[in-house]
Amino acid sequence: xxxxxxxxxxxxxxxxxxxxxxxxxxxxxxxxxxxxxxxxxxxxxxxxxxxxxxxxxxxxxxxxxxxxxxxxxxxxxxxxxxxxxxxxxxxxxxxxxxxxxxxxxxxxxxxxxx
Amino acid sequence: xxxxxxxxxxxxxxxxxxxxxxxxxxxxxxxxxxxxxxxxxxxxxxxxxxxxxxxxxxxxxxxxxxxxxxxxxxxxxxxxxxxxxxxxxxxxxxxxxxxxxxxxxxxxxxxxxx
Numbered sequence: 001x002x003x004x005x006x007x008x009x010x011x012x013x014x015x016x017x018x019x020x021x022x023x024x025x026x027x028x029x030x031x032x033x034x035x036x037x038x039x040x041x042x043x044x045x046x047x048x049x050x051x052x053x054x055x056x057x058x059x060x061x062x063x064x065x066x067x068x069x070x071x072x073x074x075x076x077x078x079x080x081x082x083x084x085x086x087x088x089x090x091x092x093x094x095x096x097x098x099x100x101x102x103x104x105x106x107x108x109x110x111x112x113x114x
Numbered sequence: 115x116x117x118x119x120x121x122x123x124x125x126x127x128x129x130x131x132x133x134x135x136x137x138x139x140x141x142x143x144x145x146x147x148x149x150x151x152x153x154x155x156x157x158x159x160x161x162x163x164x165x166x167x168x169x170x171x172x173x174x175x176x177x178x179x180x181x182x183x184x185x186x187x188x189x190x191x192x193x194x195x196x197x198x199x200x201x202x203x204x205x206x207x208x209x210x211x212x213x214x215x216x217x218x219x220x221x222x223x224x225x226x227x228x
Contacts, residue, residue: 042204042221090158102163105157107157
């Protein structure tokens with residue numbers, strides 16, 4: 001199993017540009033989530049999904065959209081990038097919903113917005 | 115709102131020194147507790163977890179943690195650290211009795227010197 005994969009690993013955007021961060025898992029996990037990691041702030045939940053077709057907001061959802069058309073994929077879209085979105089983004093999945101189970105993390109995407 | 119506190123932000127130890135990293139959470143009820151580790155340049159991975167039973171749990175690489183319900187704490191310990199333990203450590207908690215989501219602490223950066 002590849003586990004959780006993320007692309008790209010690095011990305012530089014200009015303010016106002018849009019892009020999609022890809023996340024896929026091959027463990028048939030129902031629960032998937034996106035976090036951002038900022039120095040001194042730990043990991044903060046952006047959006048999550050409890051299954052295909054079901055998504056919800058986390059702690060810091062503004063400026064981000066998600067969709068979950070399949071169990072495997074959970075892309076994160078930045079519609080109009082802002083410097084405040086410079087961060088490292090991690091996708092995670094788990095068997096059970098709500099984060100009550102072990103989270104499996106992807107390798108992360110380091111995003112810089114100029 | 116639930117919160118997770120890691121009071122040690124940066125810890126520097128010499129090899130063979132003993133380690134204890136603090137983790138406190140702010141809410142009652144039934145909780146699942148986790149410690150995740152992020153080695154330099156790598157993604158987060160599970161170190162150990164507590165769901166129920168013996169409050170002293172053992173994880174990988176000689177780490178252990180003790181759940182003290184009366185103190186709302188889940189401190190991470192290792193009797194003798196190695197240079198390879200240099201990493202960032204995150205405590206995470208979820209209240210399984212509510213619809214709350216997994217909450218991470220801000221992390222503790224451990225630097226082990228030779």
